[in-house]
Amino acid sequence: MGAMEPRSAAAAGKDFPYTLDTTCYIEVHEDGRVTQGAGPDAHQRAVAGASRLFAVWPGQWRSDLFAIDDLDEFARAHGIVHDEERTGLADHVHDVHWSLADGEQNPRSQYVSIDLRLACGCSVKDRRTFAAQMREQHGWDLAVTGGWGYHTDANGTTYTFRARRKSLSS
Ligand SMILES: [Zn+2]
Known part of the structure; x- marks a missing residue:
């Protein structure tokens, strides 16, 4: 199979499992360094354009790589930005x-x-x-x-x- 572009988390909308414990986040920094995990700091860097965020959405038979291209939705899902509608709070x-x-x-x-x-x-x-x-x-x-x-x-x-x-x- 040839190389594929990552899929779009924005296109998956609310279905994207932002907070699932098994979702694996990957941050690609400006200097090419790659780290695992994404929290408020990573969100800040991504908003500033200093890194790009990706995530592996684990499936039962195969897992796909997604670009985290909706940073607002990422922030709401992780409580970095409060989302009253989603949380009920x-x-x-x-x-x-x-x-x-x-x-x-x-x-x-x-x-x-x-x-x-x-x-x-x-x-x-x-x-x-x-x-x-x-x-x-x-x-x-x-x-x-x-x-x-x-x-x-x-x-x-x-x-x-x-x-x-x-x-x-x-
Ligand atoms: Zn209250």
Whole structure:
């Protein structure tokens, strides 16, 4: 097979798995140096034209290389630029009501389950963004991998998160 140009992440739009843990980012710097991974610094360099970002979208049978040619979408997906529509979360201090979840809580476990509601009207569509906001606003350490859940009733939506016990303010 001949060499192909990378595909366009912009063309894939919202389907592009910007935040999938298995998406491999590649940054090609001005001087030709190649590094793996992409965060806010890489975004800044790419916007400034000092590097180009690529990503491998892993597939089951084959993986394709994409050019990250929509840096705004990349920034929103990674929370570098806040995206209220995508995350469901306003850029404000949330009005959080929370309690320890019912059921067994292993007192030796570093993590506990908590139920929380957002009285400010926000909803959690993006757990990483919410976890980052709660870390900034309350010093909480919410798990961003593993199970979480929510249910909606007459009182609104209640989310269940795992949180590092010691990080919770009382
Ligand atoms: Zn809110």
